[in-house]
Amino acid sequence: MKVRGSHKRKAGDFESSCEMLVDAHRSRGSKDRENNHGFISFFAESVRQLKAKDGRACITNEVRKEIRNAFKNLPVEEKCQYKFQSRRGGKANVEKVKFLTRCAPDRLAALVSHLTEKQRKAVCDIGLGSIIDLKCGRLKRKLCAWLVERIDTARCVLQLNGHELELSPNSFGYIMGVTDGGMPMELQGDSAEVAAYLDKFNATSRGINIKTMEDILLTSKDADNDFKVAFMLFTLCTLLCPPGGVHISYSFLFTLKDVHSIRNRNWATFCFERLMCGITRYKDEKLAHVGGCLLYLE
Template sequence: MGFGGLLHLKKHKLKMQLLEDLMMRFNVTTSQLSVHGNRLTLSVNDVVTILGLHAGGMNVETQLGEDDEVRVKFNLGTGQIKCSRLKTDLLNDLTVGEEFRGKFLLYLMCRILRPSTAVHVPNNYLKILANVNVVGNLNWAKFVYDGLLEGIKDYKKKSDGASRDQHVTGCVLLLEIFYLEHVNMHNLTRHSSSLPRIRHWDDKSISKIVSKVSSLGGVDSIQVNINIFVK
């Protein structure tokens, strides 16, 4: 289906304080992140190198819409579909058939590729399952990129800082790894050039850098060296 790169994703807890700092310093108009006295430009290509997703081809949005036939074909019921239910179904299904792949795609979309604060799968995601043969050729990198920028834009509109973390949407995992990939801290930096880049980051390695950055004064500190160009 074209999501093999995500199999390298290691379990870790998102560093929400870091992410809040990064989102407040991200300009959605220029797609630039201002940290440590530098400006880093995020692009669709970064989604490819970090998450290993396909870029090019038709936009994902061209395949979206509601579809009652899909509900029947993939055993999705008639009401709203909870993301938690998809997870349960996937864990209980020992056969990787068409139904499994369809539910897996929906789960990826609502929990990793473009997560939101909603507990249900958006109804307009269903139609994409009507033609699973084209899924791997869609521009998933742009789908994730656009979703992140939209999420950051919405987040920055919130005036109450205490409740902002309840409104984080989009693939902020991408923003977190994008930042970490540019931090240069000698023995703490990931030096391997193999892709996708998420294969090199786990909770331990992320926590070490986040802790070090914090001790040096946070994301505005010029004591932290930044690699402007990262392959």
Template sequence: MSEAQRKLVSDAGFGGLLEIGSGRLPSALSKWLVKNVDGESEELVIPGRGKIKVNAAAVNRILGLPMGEDEVKYEFNGSAISFINEKCSFDNGRSPAITTITERLCANKEANDDYLRCWLMVAISTFLCGSTALCISPKCYPSLVDLSKVKELNWCKFVVDTLKGSVGKMHKKDSVLGCLYFLSILYLDSLEVGNIQVPEKQPRVAAWNMKLINKVIKMDTNTNGTFGKLKLKKLAGSVTETSLFGDFQDIDNFISHRASAPMSSKKKRKLSEVVKKACIGFTEVIGTFISEVSTISDDSEDQEEPRRSTRRRTTKNHQQNVDDEDEEIEEDEEEEDWKEDEDEDEEDEEADKEAELEDKEVDKEVELEDKSVSDEDDATNIVDPPLEVVPSQSKRERLR
């Protein structure tokens, strides 16, 4: 890029982007920051530390982009697409690849409209509204038709709106659309970095090279790999503390009033630091809990009712099966009782038959005995009065 071309970009209001050095930010930090963005309040909420304003003023301070009166048109527009395709000699119906436009920029040695228009296409598609797409998005064409009015557009608000929309759809997609570089520099520039010297340059992106970025990220990394170890500094009201226990100054006052005996300033300061760490830790735990709960979709509550109704149907079916089994058991028991009664009746009939046979045998024996006695009397010619045969009766009784 020649000096004339750099001046062309700067005059359009995008000179701050030329201050960005080479290198890539850790993706882990970007993902962590996106999860902590509150789109409704336009704030970056750091658990236990505070809130950082993510608004158009913050974008202007960090990137130095134009913050004009008119809105950036990022949409499909037939006339704009036809104009750009004809002006840049693009194939109709096809979006040019980003690599094709970058090659075109390198080949163009002039500081003309074609260079500025192509440069803005790449800046929007890869940085301001970055995505995983490999082609230029035709949505950016409407804002690039009249290059003289580019500076009058509110590109700062455009960056914020894109991030807010991306955060709202983050649970549906793995990729994040938006200027994550701005979000990272905004966060790093809001940290208390101790004795590390951060240059006082404007826009703020010019003060952060990759060496400084990596150093501060390392300082802000907790032992478990998460971020948020460093405290936030107050930047003209852009940062607000969000502790469950109020402002940390209140903790110092609380210790002074609750101490049972006078303490030295050194001891009070040490005690205050311990209490603050405890408050921060507890606030982080509660903040993490709230963040996790807030990500639960409302649809899960609507799905509970069908589960309960299914459970009730399952229980009802189970109860019906149990009732059917009970009926089968009762029928089996009744059948067994009937068989037992039938068997008992058969046994009684057999017993009656045996008793009847025994009676017949006894009667035969009695008749034979009576006959034998009668024969003996006839043989001796003794005439005796008829006797009652008692023994035969007793024998019958004995036999019975």
């Protein structure tokens, strides 16, 4: 999906826009200034993500509106974190105790509690039977932060008290209840092949909104293929492969469109590698968010 627009903007223009926003609201109260600074950081980070996906992407009014709405929908505690981030580099100047992640097993568990028996069977059909039986509450973020600091992603080991614990796709699959079925992931293709899903899930240039997926599943009583795709997407973005933002890439649809092959994909390896990549980026780029399934580390 390409971002519409007829003019290109240079990276410097984004910074200028941010500075203009600061000047425009400088006369307001301290609370408003904090909110505005938070939006500026969120806006700059969103722009970088768009440019990373498509170097020719243009930041049109439509895209700006999508970013603004996405910021408004953030939980209050996550909004507050953005005001600490550097506007220039998108790095986080948050205190060390701050550790943000979209991995939310409690959110997935809450949705699972609303599933009908037919829907539960449908979930088992796509190989997620173990996922819906997970008994866990909220993620222990302080513990995860402590563990992440002790992971050597280059060698895939967790270093504890002089000992090294090997991390691997096999252990990930065993703990999280997913497998490698032998079929590789497909993350590219003709958008026309998944157009129906893009429309159904209200996809935008930024991806598919997590809250939108949640609302669709909570109001659905069906257990058809559309439900299976929606549930798999929600499981990916809340547990197995959570992104850094409030959107999950629609590229997953190219893997999910063949519903009968969902359980045969190499989910364990894919999700494990995404976690290692997320931890590496968190450390090297000093990001505020950690991508990936942190529940695996608990």
